[in-house]
Amino acid sequence: MKSRTVAYIVLAVTIVFAIAPTYRGQIELPVRVHHLLHAMVLVLAAFTGLLFARSAAPAKGSRAFWLIVTIVAPMLAMFLMWPSNYSPLDRLPAAHTAEHLGLALLGFLTAYAGQQYATGVGVAMSLSLWAMAFLAAWGFGVSPPLQVQTAAAAPTAAAAANAGTAPDPHHGQAVFSQNCASCHGAQGQGGMGPRLIGESSRKDLMQAEAWIENPQPPMPKLYPGTLSAQDVRDVAAYVETLK
Amino acid sequence: MSGLLVLELFLAIASAAVIVMLAVALYGSNRPAPQSEVSAKGYAIRRYWFWTILIVAAIGFAISIPRFPYGSAQTIGKHYTIVAQQYSFAAPPTIPADRPVVFDVTSRDVNHGFAIYDPDGKLVAQVQAMPDYINHLPFTFHTRGHYTVRCLEYCGIAHAAMQGGFDVR
């Protein structure tokens, strides 16, 4: 069989493989599996590109153009590997098909353009592209779910000590020394952040609460991640007492 | 191994290296020899040098393995949860002395470090505090007193001020 014929057959397989999974119906694929399917598309497509490059006429003149293509194509492909659960393209079958064909095209270009630039470069860049696809499957859009919850549920000392609804400046002081003193100083005398002594003359309790809930950078927003609503009330009440 | 011991070891090796390198360059420099003569001698020495380095590396590796802080140790001892966040630690106020304990260290926001300094200010152990992961650090305290905890992974503007602590009793 002529190598051109083989190349066309592999091309056909690539296209079918790229399109078929986008019409899978109601089956939900985990992000990682989806990444691996993308990787397979890229492997096939780059392989096709290598086959076509073998039988293509060698490029003439400045080959800088091919060099840019072979380097930029894997980066664009990495963008298209946008994890499936988040990708707007994955909601519409047609867009999803287009995304897979785009991946196939970029895989093909990586290999073909690289070989047109210089023998061996297409192979190296294809390997780089495949590595990116497999790296994506390892952690792009995937994070270990179990431990996230453990971390979120682990009580902080501040939260554990927290009870009641009336503002409690005493507890506020504890919250302050744990969360605010690093910037505002242990007694509110100031440091990286402004001096808070006499704060009551600038902001009243409500305003201080509002600020702490929604501060301007560089002051970090600690509510609701770190501080509960009660913590905010308490620490605001404490800040108001600083004289 | 304590940092200061490592420093001494390092200074010893480094000064030996500097002296040897200077000696090689300067010794006999006023009596030039043909390259072939120097190479013949050099290649003979290099064989021994290669094996020396390899054996030293192998011994160093063998000594270090039993001192790795990972693995089964995470199941022995009482567990304490440490939650780091910008820019503080939630840590238990007291830890018992002379008993194996395990710190289960995690983070609420970004990467932090959890480094324990003993009452003399010496760094005795550390582990990373990562969001989404829990790192188990086994340790046994023998000295009582107040230990300081510092963040050893850059975490933002107040990184240098991020401190905590506990008493070992």
Place this chain on the structure above:
Amino acid sequence: MSAISIEADAFAPATAADLRVARRIMWTYISTGLAIFFLMMLLGIAMRAEQAGWVTFDPGWFYALLSLHGVGMITAMAIAGLGTLWYLVRRETPLDPRIAYLAYGFFVAGALCVIIAVFPGKFGSLWTMLYPLPFVGTYWPSWATGVWLVGNALVMTGFMVWCAQILGALIARFGGILGMLGIGYVFNIRGYEEAHREPPSPQMFAAAITAIDGIIGSTFGLAAGIGMLVHWIDPSVAIDPLWAKNLIYQFGHTFANLTMYMAVAGVYVGLPLCTKREYHTSKPLAIAWWGTLLFVIIAYFHHLYMDFAQAETVQFIGEIASYLAAIPVVVVTVFSGAMLVHRSGMRWSLGSMFLYAGMIGWVVGGTAAVLDATIPINLDLHNTLWVPGHFHTYLLQGVLLFTMGWVFVTLEQRSATITSLAMRWLIGGTIFGGAAMFLLSFYIAGANGVPRRYAVEPAPGPELATVATIGALILLAGIIIAAIEALRLARLPKAQEAAA
């Protein structure tokens, strides 16, 4: 194969005009690299002075400067090394100069983005920008994160362009990857001798390993970088923090490490010029470079020793690879370099002095690194000032000295002039003395547990920072004098039998 035949004329020797173009490219790269180095050194001194309490500025700025210093320095050293290597490869095989300028353009564009992210963006996530740090609890605007990420991607793109060009040229020149890595030579030395075929020269190994590991490292870096850019565009896209950490350190370690293996080409070519001896490829040299090829890309696991969640096997691999990475250096490269100098009657010009001192710095910095790469020791030294101690030794007293040594050897050969003895003592004394003060204070502070990357350090940090700042100022003076001397040499008329 058809594709090889188009490179058939590849073996046409470079003409004088080609070499002139190549030399211009080399000097463009080197002068850009050294200029960036100089600016970044000023930032370094400012930071150390801040830690010493001589000046105070907002910690936000401290971290912004630290971000710029870290990325800027490594990029500067890489640019200088890549320029040198490009010229050395061009002496042996044709290369399109336009592609060298293309890569250069990417570097400059990337550097501009990084600078904009810091001035005025005040981006302060450091070069490691460990996910989720550049997005959570930040004190800089979100656009700065985006610009920084794009800037880093541009630098990696430029690096990829360089690597792909050199890879393609070396494959064509040496008939495939086996020839290029000297594998054919090592397994068939007799055949090479009978056919009067030369194996690739030592500096071609430096180029080949830089190109291959550069592509591998940039792959990791771009995967992480583009992943984070996607997160920047759509914050709901989750990223595994441990994944990001692995990828970033793989790239960072490879890139920083490679600057040394680029600069070492200057030793391969420069030292023989100084000693009037020859440096040939041998079997140990080729095998040593294969080791380097592998260890450079896997030793990075030592950056994750304190991530106990990482599989234990890779922690073992990290320690073994870090140990083994030292062997090619001390058994082959530095050993051969010392052998070249031994009883050669070489004159200690600035060039040969820097090249030789660079090898010493490499060994000393490497020793500190291997100690820190031992896991039980790392438990006490990880992220203390020991770490900047080790890599500043390696970079400042290794890579930088190789680059400066190469520059001076070239200038000295060109003008057939050697700097006066008094001047050599002055430059050597200030640079080595200043550097010793600067570096030792890092080591001592680190051994005492003073953390790295602290805008305000606990005791004994500030006292040692004072010593370090004085040392760095002495070093600065030495560098300025050396720069003036280099400019003086460069303006001397060209001697008759110019070699390099």
